[in-house]
Amino acid sequence: MRIMTGILAAATVLATALPAVPAMAKQGDVLVRVRAINVMPNESSGSVLPGFPGEEVGVDNSPAPEIDITYMATDNIGFELIAATTKHSASGVSGTTGSIGRLASTWVLPPTLTAQYHFAPEGAIRPYVGAGINYTIFWNEDATDELETAVGTTLVRMSDSFGWALQAGVDIPINERMFLNLDVKYIDINTTATLTTTAARTQTVDIDLDPLVVGIGIGMKF
Template sequence: MRNLIALVLGSAAAIAPPAHAEAGDVYLRLRGIVVAPNESSGSILPAFPGEKVKVDNSVMPEVDVTWMATDHIGLELIAATTKHSASGRTGTTGGIGKLASTWVLPPTLTAQYHPIPDGPVRPYIGIGVNYTAFYSEKPSAALEAAVGETRVSMKDSFGWALQAGVDVDLTKKVFVNLDVKYLDIDTTATLRTTAAGTQRVRVSLDPLVFGVGLGIRL
């Protein structure tokens, strides 16, 4: 797979006409992304000390817009939403398995540095902030079978972001994009149950977001 990607990028660079990223340019990208949480969970308290949760990956499309403030500095805003499930790891909650699901909306703004704005292959790095909103939180059927009717809520998060990527021209307007981001996302999940009372668990999600797609210079 690594060799195939290198071949595609090398071929694109060889055939693409010269292009130049200039101040005022606007890029629109459509990526397919894999959001892979690197979760670190606290205990589910107060009823299940020592029992933690894990969060699954998600695959979704993503749209982003970049505005070049100068030849070398760009501002990128991304918009994507993904659905994730949280499951118990061990003990009682591990036996239940899937505990809850939520949709996650993390709009992220990064300031990018483009060291080679005048080439057909243009790497960049970025740093910025994200605000993450959790919505449509739902308990699993297995959880409600174990502890009765349950309401789930998750606290929104504000954190930083890191980014690295590359644009490879196919034509003067169309390019391939490869991108990876790290998002700092922390939340507290609250489960209000009939049989077990109110339980809370602190989770640092901190996902890596891997993206590949196409872009167009508007």
């Protein structure tokens, strides 16, 4: 709530500094946005099993560019598809795995489709909310040098995830076609990481990533 309050306050300040322009979003319009985002996992982890009961992992934040496309089915209802990929590292937080530090890295691709409701398509400030689904693909998983120094060559695999997403944001016109965008998403992402060493010893850990994705960018109407 504090993040959204800050975003709406900033939007109000920006909107008062901009001249009035025609409505940006009408039925049939396509809105393309390019954002700078920061993906901040709200992770919770199970134990690294069977070898390290009680030891959990943490996942770091990651900034990245993002692109999205919204089709306005009506003046108020739009459908948005977003695509971005970010790289994250998982680290031990206690015990033996904590002393190793970074355990593995992976790229995350979570294409997300949301249905949006735009409250004021003709307003100087145009807030919207959305809800939808995502399918998250983990790719290019890799054990860190720190882990392989401790246990030898290790194969890392992370299971893909299907989940839901929530969204809130605001568009602020710059001119008749371009607008500033501020956006926050919460994405439900869960995975199981499997680490297999050359000695055929396998450890698994369940991780709920559930990131908050905060972005700011520029959009254009087509």
